[in-house]
Amino acid sequence: MTEIAFTDDLDLALIADSGQCFRWEETEPGVWRIVAFGLCVYLERHDERTLTLTCDEAEFESIWRSYLDYDEEYAAIRSRVDRTADGFLARAMDHERGIRILQQDPWETLVSFIISQNRNIPAIRRSIELLAQSCGEPCVDVRGRTYHSFPTADAVRALGEEGLKACKLGYRARYVHAAACAVAAGEIDLSALVDSADEYALEALMGLLGVGVKVASCVCLFGLHHLNAFPEDVWIKRVLAKHYETGYPFEAYAPYNGVYQQYLFAYYRNGDKRLPT
DNA sequence: CGCCAGGGACAAC
DNA sequence: GTTGTCCATGGC
Numbered sequence: 001m002t003e004i005a006f007t008d009d010l011d012l013a014l015i016a017d018s019g020q021c022f023r024w025e026e027t028e029p030g031v032w033r034i035v036a037f038g039l040c041v042y043l044e045r046h047d048e049r050t051l052t053l054t055c056d057e058a059e060f061e062s063i064w065r066s067y068l069d070y071d072e073e074y075a076a077i078r079s080r081v082d083r084t085a086d087g088f089l090a091r092a093m094d095h096e097r098g099i100r101i102l103q104q105d106p107w108e109t110l111v112s113f114i115i116s117q118n119r120n121i122p123a124i125r126r127s128i129e130l131l132a133q134s135c136g137e138p139c140v141d142v143r144g145r146t147y148h149s150f151p152t153a154d155a156v157r158a159l160g161e162e163g164l165k166a167c168k169l170g171y172r173a174r175y176v177h178a179a180a181c182a183v184a185a186g187e188i189d190l191s192a193l194v195d196s197a198d199e200y201a202l203e204a205l206m207g208l209l210g211v212g213v214k215v216a217s218c219v220c221l222f223g224l225h226h227l228n229a230f231p232e233d234v235w236i237k238r239v240l241a242k243h244y245e246t247g248y249p250f251e252a253y254a255p256y257n258g259v260y261q262q263y264l265f266a267y268y269r270n271g272d273k274r275l276p277t
Numbered sequence: 278c279g280c281c282a283g284g285g286a287c288a289a290c
Numbered sequence: 291g292t293t294g295t296c297c298a299t300g301g302c
Contacts (some may be wrong), residue, residue, distance in 0.1 A: 019283055119282040123300050124283080141279035170298030175285085212285045265283075 006051040009074035011098020012043060018099055018266055020222045022112055022125045023132075023150075032197035033141070037063050037105055038149040040141040054142045066103045069225075071096050074100055089260055099262050101227060106190035107183060108150040109223025110205070113215045114175045116125045123168075130167035135159045154196050156180035175210025183206060190223070198226045221258040228255040231252075236261060241270045 012032045016024040022073035023035045032043045041064060042054040053060055065071070078097070083090040090164075095142035106129070116124045129148075135155040136148035156164070157180040182188050188208065193201040201224055220229035231251070232240075239249055253260050 046285060098293080114285075116282090117282095119302060120282040122302095126300080151285060165298090168299065171285095171296090172298080210285065218283065231283065234281090235283070261302075269283090 001055050001098065002055055002057050004053065004060065005049055005052045005072075006045070007049055008072075009078075009098050009100060010051065010068070012045055014096055014098045014266065014274050015100060015102070018262060019121055019269075020119070020262070021104065022128050033147075035147050035149070036044065036067060036108070038139070039063060039139070040147045042142065048261060064224050069103055072100070074259070081253070081260070083268070086249070089264065090263065090269075091261040093260075096266040096270075097264045098244050098267060099259075101221060101225065101259060101262065103225045104223050105150065105160075105217065105222040106193065107153060110179060110183075110190060110208075110211075111150075111156070111176055113222075114179060114210050115169060115172055116218070117172060117210070117215060126253035127168050130165070131156070131169075132169055133165060144179075153180045153241075154171045154221055157184045175208075178209040179211070194224045197210040198223075198228055201226060221261075227259055230257040230261050233265070235265055235269050239264050 011026075012030075012056045013026070016022070016026065016032060021036075023036075027033045027042070029045055034041050034043060035104070036255075039059070041059075044052050046052060053064055055064065078093050081089055081093065102127065112124065112128055115127050115131075119127075132148035132150055135151040135158070138146055138148055138149075141147055151159070154175065161173050161177045164176050167173075169176060183190060188204060193204060196204070201220055202213070202216050203212050205219050206213060210220075217229045217231035220226040222229060230236075250257055
């Protein structure tokens with residue numbers, strides 16, 4: 001067990017429901033089980049200043065510190081916004097304060113968002129879990145419970161298109177298989193894209209079958225940590241049409257367009273859930 | 278039951 | 291470049 005001082009924005013429930021990660025599970029109130037990078041950890045925020053993880057300090061330093069984007073100050077990113085000029089974003093930030101952009105594995109992020117196309121979040125979670133059970137490595141967590149690591153590109157390639165369809169991927173099975181082949185063959189180096197220019201990384205990802213501008217933007221933001229990437233899904237398109245008819249201030253919000261996008265996404269989508277019709 | 282979902286490929290303008 | 295159609299399947 002490791003205890004971490006955490007005074008910046010961090011709301012585990014908001015992150016878990018933010019649509020950027022699909023393998024967080026609330027095992028008991030306030031406790032989140034996370035599977036990533038082949039590991040499994042339980043997280044709990046005890047108070048305004050303390051976070052605990054069921055791992056040793058070395059594992060926190062090597063994995064979870066960057067995963068949680070510990071060294072970025074989201075309060076500072078929020079404070080850059082001119083609240084009088086953009087009241088809607090100001091309300092979104094107030095309501096969704098605690099969201100962070102995780103630094104997830106690029107390969108897992110790529111597959112997850114190929115799977116995400118034209119599906120809702122519960123369905124995405126289900127397919128990813130089926131995929132992990134199909135060809136990920138079974139492991140046992142600190143509580144003695146089994147989890148499955150996210151499969152490597154080789155494992156997904158070997159599973160084949162038919163095996164992927166058994167994970168309820170539908171027509172996306174072909175896309176996932178093609179991506180696995182491309183990555184396994186070294187036709188694209190996802191890790192290298194982390195340090196590539198934003199536009200170059202976006203174009204490289206869009207060269208893959210089944211990866212358009214939206215999926216590529218999600219991989220850039222959630223897998224490469226390119227914080228200026230701005231994924232436009234159906235919800236964000238509604239926000240822009242409804243609240244920014246005269247244009248959205250992308251230039252003013254650089255280089256953090258992706259962070260503000262997450263507040264808008266969560267606020268609009270949650271608001272829709274809170275106030276049906 | 279019908280509509281929608283963190284869309285993209287492809288063809289036809 | 292823009293628009294329409296099709297794609298599999300589950301959540302609600």
